[in-house]
Amino acid sequence: MTRAYNFSAGPAMLPEPVMRKAADEFLDWNQTGMSVMEMSHRSKEYMQVAHQMEADLREVMEIPDNYKVLFIHGGASLQFAGIPLNLTQPGDTVDYFNTGVWSTKAIKEASRYVNVNVVAEGDGNNPTAIPARSEWNFSPDAKYIHLCANETITGLEFQEDDLEAVFAQGKPVIADMSSNIMCRPIDVSKYALIYAGAQKNIGPAGLAIVIVREDLLGQARETTPTLLNWQTYADNESMFNTPATFAWYLAGLVFAWLKEIGGVKEIAKINQAKARKLYEFIDASEFYSNSIVPHNRSWMNVTFTLKNSELDGQFLEGSKSAGLLSLKGHKAFGGMRASIYNAMPEAGVDALIEFMREFAAKHA
Numbered sequence: 001m002t003r004a005y006n007f008s009a010g011p012a013m014l015p016e017p018v019m020r021k022a023a024d025e026f027l028d029w030n031q032t033g034m035s036v037m038e039m040s041h042r043s044k045e046y047m048q049v050a051h052q053m054e055a056d057l058r059e060v061m062e063i064p065d066n067y068k069v070l071f072i073h074g075g076a077s078l079q080f081a082g083i084p085l086n087l088t089q090p091g092d093t094v095d096y097f098n099t100g101v102w103s104t105k106a107i108k109e110a111s112r113y114v115n116v117n118v119v120a121e122g123d124g125n126n127p128t129a130i131p132a133r134s135e136w137n138f139s140p141d142a143k144y145i146h147l148c149a150n151e152t153i154t155g156l157e158f159q160e161d162d163l164e165a166v167f168a169q170g171k172p173v174i175a176d177m178s179s180n181i182m183c184r185p186i187d188v189s190k191y192a193l194i195y196a197g198a199q200k201n202i203g204p205a206g207l208a209i210v211i212v213r214e215d216l217l218g219q220a221r222e223t224t225p226t227l228l229n230w231q232t233y234a235d236n237e238s239m240f241n242t243p244a245t246f247a248w249y250l251a252g253l254v255f256a257w258l259k260e261i262g263g264v265k266e267i268a269k270i271n272q273a274k275a276r277k278l279y280e281f282i283d284a285s286e287f288y289s290n291s292i293v294p295h296n297r298s299w300m301n302v303t304f305t306l307k308n309s310e311l312d313g314q315f316l317e318g319s320k321s322a323g324l325l326s327l328k329g330h331k332a333f334g335g336m337r338a339s340i341y342n343a344m345p346e347a348g349v350d351a352l353i354e355f356m357r358e359f360a361a362k363h364a
């Protein structure tokens, strides 16, 4: 058996030690005679899995005690509706940055419920820069400010300086961190709410994580579906109905793995090194290019194009044969995309660079 380096944007590669542990205990978890998948979510054994998972997540992200962590079905996309339904009343105004496809989807959904003021939007459908601060236009009565911390399709990421300028508005800040959660240390207390689908940097699909400051609970609209109301999850340890039990368990293994390798601080060093060497290689090459402004380049999703797009097919075929999978860019943006989440070892990035170097030399 060989495991390839999988650069898929999501569902994405998971850490090999996690997959091995899951395989080892697949048929018989902790001498219970059954798989975690086959266990009642109300059982003492499963509650132990669930509690450990949450405790480990709280530890790795240093989540303050006045935040609830909710585990919700429906992916990050369901929260595009959940956010306005839980935090606004009809007629309210909210602020949204539009920095790409995921922001646009969040705006479209929120617009069904509230007045959305677009703070700033980049050029075209796939902006390559976070708009300059001088162009930001906040609404004085906005209930919250929403941003997509990392636009997965283009690889466009908010960095510290812009985020500080957003926090300085003094409004509740909500961030979609689906594709960059836990990639580096962050100060959770600066956010009112962080949410993420699990299938990029956390675990298997089928689960979204919502980290919400307690004072934001209890304000949902009367008509909010029970299972979209965060209070339901907060009151029931996210078990009002049957949770995605196996996804929780596997996410728990990922959190434990992160803890063991030194936490988010340690993985951040590796992530930064991986991203830096890949961008440096692309920038130094005349064969490949990346169109994102250097300051906003994502640590997690590195997009690039070949000078001659007629070679795209050959590039994808060749990389696949070399054990480098899923490098095709999103159809909305074209070109290539290497998603290098926490589970991608540095050796995977080295192998990719080596392949890119050889491919360029052969086709220059």
Ligand SMILES: *Cc1c(COP(=O)(O)O)cnc(C)c1O
Binding pocket: 010, 074, 075, 076, 077, 078, 102, 148, 150, 151, 152, 176, 177, 178, 179, 197, 198, 200, 208
């Ligand atoms: C993948 C992704 C989503 C959608 O996640 P689902 O879990 O499929 O709903 C939302 N936002 C961002 C930034 C993403 O990368």
